[in-house]
Amino acid sequence: MDIHSFSRPGEIRVRHLSLDLDVDFDKHILTGSATLHFDATSRPELVLDTRDLDIRSVTNAAGFELGPKDKILGSPLRIAVTPGASWVRVDYSTSPDASGLQWLDPPQTAGKRQPFLYTQSQAIHARSWIPLQDTPAVRITYEARVRTPEGLPAVMAAERAGGHFRMTKPIPSYLIALAAGDLEFRPLGGRSGVFAEPSVVAAAASEFADTEAMIRAVEEMYGPYRWGRYDLLVLPPSFPFGGMENPCLTFATPTILAGDKSLVALVAHELAHSWSGNLVTNATWSDFWLNEGFTVYLEGRIIEKLYGAERQAMEATLARRELDREMESLAEADRVLHIPLEGRDPDDGCTLVPYEKGALLLRTIEREVGRDRFDAFLRCYFDHFAFQSITTADFLDYLRRELPTSVPLEEWIYRPGIPPSAAEPHSDAFLRVDAAAACWQRGEAIATSGWTTHEWLHFLRTLQDPDLARLDREFQFSQTGNSEILCQWLLMAVRAQYDPAWPLLETFLCSVGRRKFLKPLYAELLKTSEGGERARQIYAKARSSYHPIAQRTLDAMMGR
Ligand code: BES
Ligand code: ZN
Numbered sequence: 001m002d003i004h005s006f007s008r009p010g011e012i013r014v015r016h017l018s019l020d021l022d023v024d025f026d027k028h029i030l031t032g033s034a035t036l037h038f039d040a041t042s043r044p045e046l047v048l049d050t051r052d053l054d055i056r057s058v059t060n061a062a063g064f065e066l067g068p069k070d071k072i073l074g075s076p077l078r079i080a081v082t083p084g085a086s087w088v089r090v091d092y093s094t095s096p097d098a099s100g101l102q103w104l105d106p107p108q109t110a111g112k113r114q115p116f117l118y119t120q121s122q123a124i125h126a127r128s129w130i131p132l133q134d135t136p137a138v139r140i141t142y143e144a145r146v147r148t149p150e151g152l153p154a155v156m157a158a159e160r161a162g163g164h165f166r167m168t169k170p171i172p173s174y175l176i177a178l179a180a181g182d183l184e185f186r187p188l189g190g191r192s193g194v195f196a197e198p199s200v201v202a203a204a205a206s207e208f209a210d211t212e213a214m215i216r217a218v219e220e221m222y223g224p225y226r227w228g229r230y231d232l233l234v235l236p237p238s239f240p241f242g243g244m245e246n247p248c249l250t251f252a253t254p255t256i257l258a259g260d261k262s263l264v265a266l267v268a269h270e271l272a273h274s275w276s277g278n279l280v281t282n283a284t285w286s287d288f289w290l291n292e293g294f295t296v297y298l299e300g301r302i303i304e305k306l307y308g309a310e311r312q313a314m315e316a317t318l319a320r321r322e323l324d325r326e327m328e329s330l331a332e333a334d335r336v337l338h339i340p341l342e343g344r345d346p347d348d349g350c351t352l353v354p355y356e357k358g359a360l361l362l363r364t365i366e367r368e369v370g371r372d373r374f375d376a377f378l379r380c381y382f383d384h385f386a387f388q389s390i391t392t393a394d395f396l397d398y399l400r401r402e403l404p405t406s407v408p409l410e411e412w413i414y415r416p417g418i419p420p421s422a423a424e425p426h427s428d429a430f431l432r433v434d435a436a437a438a439c440w441q442r443g444e445a446i447a448t449s450g451w452t453t454h455e456w457l458h459f460l461r462t463l464q465d466p467d468l469a470r471l472d473r474e475f476q477f478s479q480t481g482n483s484e485i486l487c488q489w490l491l492m493a494v495r496a497q498y499d500p501a502w503p504l505l506e507t508f509l510c511s512v513g514r515r516k517f518l519k520p521l522y523a524e525l526l527k528t529s530e531g532g533e534r535a536r537q538i539y540a541k542a543r544s545s546y547h548p549i550a551q552r553t554l555d556a557m558m559g560r
Helices: 201-207 211-222 265-272 285-307 309-328 352-369 371-384 392-402 409-414 428-441 453-462 468-475 483-496 499-511 515-525 529-545 548-558
Strands: 014-024 029-038 045-050 054-059 061-066 075-081 087-093 101-104 116-119 139-147 154-156 159-161 164-172 178-180 184-189 192-196 230-234 249-252 280-282 388-390
Touching (some): 045 087, 075 087, 139 154, 139 178, 184 201, 184 211, 192 201, 211 230, 211 285, 211 371, 230 265, 249 265, 265 285, 280 285, 285 352, 285 392, 309 352, 309 453, 352 371, 352 409, 371 392, 392 409, 428 453, 453 483, 468 483, 468 499, 483 499, 499 515, 499 529, 515 529, 515 548
Parallel strands (some): 014 139, 192 230, 230 249, 280 388
Antiparallel strands (some): 014 029, 029 087, 061 075, 101 116, 139 164, 154 178, 159 164, 184 192
């Protein structure tokens, strides 16, 4: 049972989707049809999820009715199925405000001359652009034809052949993805490459040069990559996430193009989802940690294999600190791995808890049983549940059968906080940074040559009430091309009410739509009345360029 879907897959289960869409950049709508194939049945009703869809007709059915709109779930589309039928076709168009689509005007793109469209279906936004059983418990194959204007090619997260696409592996609906715009392609390796706007594609190709090595690293540990190609699509900066693991085609924010591969853990993360998430999928959004906790664990193993244990130790230490910080602000109920989502939008359960607490649980089990046994277990887990959607209980049954441990699993999964026996990351490099930070605080000069992005982030997060003018004079943070460092710098500037940073802050908030950056910056501004005033001014200007998902988060923060 998935509380976030009206569908009843126990009665009729859709197996295949055939999609035919026209992309209208002027009206900001998709128009076309979705043909849903299912096993022939005597059940009288097929219920689909929709949100803000304009349903024109349903073919090969005895009738249909669109139910009232629920604020979180959208509207059920109840289709009276003809006895013996095995398909229906829904003709429809999307709304210009579809929650799963972002339509960008030319000024919001890198090239500034062409419009851009992309979808973001996770968690429950596929229903805003396709009528379907929008639950991760249902897996379907699909094919699609997508018509776009000349010069604005469409890509989908599937096998591609011209404007035609095919996904031959059964996937959950949240992994269906489409983008269209002025896109160019650069190969990276034999089975990988990157799409981006022409002015971005070279930088993207050099940043992602290690992609093929990452794929091989996971394959050595956890079995073959089963999706054919692995490509990346770099989106315009309004993309609300860091990355999205759409199968065969990861979507990524341009804010990871730092020039020195220092932020490619995000690629490792999205690639890892090809095993944890896309192959073995959370059956409900309360089981989200099965996707994200496992993926953060795999991500760390990739980083360690490619860039060494010290780099991974730094990334894990930074993440652990962020987890502790966020956890403090969360209700007890949200500090558990199995998230209670009754009456809530699954997007609201997306905190660091499923990610980092989930990964900590796996590292804690690894520490007890040893890496070799844990890797063997994970490899079998991915094989055993391949192309299935599973619950936390399914995982626990399997773990208890295959790899008994003394780790207090119930406590980890159903109780708030981090059990004291958790595996703790440790970084020697950060001990040296701590020492340097102490010197700096005493007014001394420090040696920072060779510091990576991670050391700089740790340094900045360690300083107490620092003199920002002195910091910027010495290290030029306001000129950094690294989005993570810039965001950290701006956060400290807001906290210290450091006026010289205001123009930079405004430019950043007006040009980047990544929620991970927007949320803490606006939150910090909102802590004072003067800052709140500024936040509202900037938001009034920037809001229309943010993705609907980011708008929703920020509207709530601003009390709109
Ligand atoms: N699948 C998530 C993004 C997501 C989660 C979208 C929930 C919608 C609802 C993706 O794999 C992810 O975790 N992205 C992270 C980056 C990662 C390196 C932690 C992000 O976007 O910040
Ligand atoms: Zn993820």
